[in-house]
Amino acid sequence: MKKYFLLLAGLFMFSSFSFAQEGIKDVSLGFCNDGTGSLVNKYTIMIEPGQKQELCIYIENKSNENIVVKYSFPKASFSKGGNQLCDTSNDFARFLVDNSNRQLILSGNSSITVKEMVSPPLGSMGMYYGCLAYQLGKAEVENMGGMFNLVVRKAVHLNLFVGSEDSISNTVQLIPVTGSLYSSNKNIGASVNEDGDLMLKFNVKNNGNLTQNVSLSGKLYNPLGFERPFDAPIRKLLPGDVYEISVNLGIVPFYKGLFSARVSVIGEPLFEFDATGIDEKFKQPTIIKETASLFIFSWVYVILALIILGLIVKIIVPKKKTAE
The missing domain is CATH 2.60.40.10 (Immunoglobulins)
Structure with a gap:
């Protein structure tokens, strides 16, 4: 029995690995706020504290596999080369309205538009850098409790300038x-x-x-x-x-x-x-x-200056004593 269990585990692992290698390139996610139908992987909003603005997220699955999509909003940092890097936290979510359901199953060869609401807390001001990070896994594996779930993590960038024109400072x-x-x-x-x-x-x-x-x-x-x-x-x-x-x-x-x-x-x-x-x-x-x-x-x-000074003192002092 144990032998068959290990064989089954191996098959699921291989299936998940194959999905990660092949299926991941057929899944795309981006922002769709510009209304043109094109996706962007970096979106920056100017918004005042306490105001709300809808955030449009488009996810497309061109593979034949059903996938599980989990997404979160970690804060971002920058490398010395200026590249924007995403943390593993969910700290940037404080700039969005609470949403307890940030997980969905997307069927093969389908797409979905997800709406979130950006709302910076009162008291925040200035430029903030974050990410929309998403994890992809096979839906069948996920339904088994995630025992063999091989997750692939990717991210797009979401940045905010919180404040009005008069609050801009560039010193x-x-x-x-x-x-x-x-x-x-x-x-x-x-x-x-x-x-x-x-x-x-x-x-x-x-x-x-x-x-x-x-x-x-x-x-x-x-x-x-x-x-x-x-x-x-x-x-x-x-x-x-x-x-x-x-x-x-x-x-x-x-x-x-x-x-x-x-x-x-x-x-x-x-x-x-x-x-x-x-x-x-x-x-x-x-x-x-x-x-x-x-x-x-x-x-x-x-x-050298000290040596010269010492020689001068050595010459002058004896002359003074002779004169006395």
Whole structure:
């Protein structure tokens, strides 16, 4: 009996695996709010707290298999490369009206339109990133209690800007850097690494409620004509996030004395929702500029200076004693 049970289990496992490999490509899900009949896998809404807006979800099963579809609304995060990633939680569901029935069985070669209601809670404000994540499994296996259910998880992106036009804020700011020993400005860090290279460090914070493309550029210079420009890659920065920038300026001629650093930061707002009709003043980039005096020196020159000072003292002191 046990032998037949294991054989049956193996058949179900193989059947589920085959569905995951072949059937999954025949199942599509997307948003259908634009009214054109086409599906989109990323949808962004501008909505005020407490308001409601219908969310249209279209699911199509082109396979011959009956499938179970379970969906949820996890929050999203971003990779360093700027790709939107979906968590495994259901935290983003707080922006939708409660719905206890987010599971359905879809017959082979059929489709269905599902309606949800977006309604951000009072007190929420700004840009929020989430996902509509859905899991697919074979209906026959699901009905057996899920013992052999092989689930495939996919997702599309649902993003919200909660607030009105007047609540849009797109400011960026340089914030203090720890360990700025050689700099007169706490927002511009300066240090010398083990190889003798001058390192400049910056922390750029997105103080607004829109995602922004942040860029940084500047110049190191001194009164003797030395100049060395620098910049940093453009980074997509979410509201409240900090872009930590480190720039290697190589070895600089420390003997040329005092240096200055001038830096410019530009934050360009990204309107991921329909910004038609929004006042142009909200679309302008934020530009901030700061400077710092850098007291850069090499320990080699400090030691040489101390040696020279010691020799001078050694020469002058005996002469004073002789004169007395």
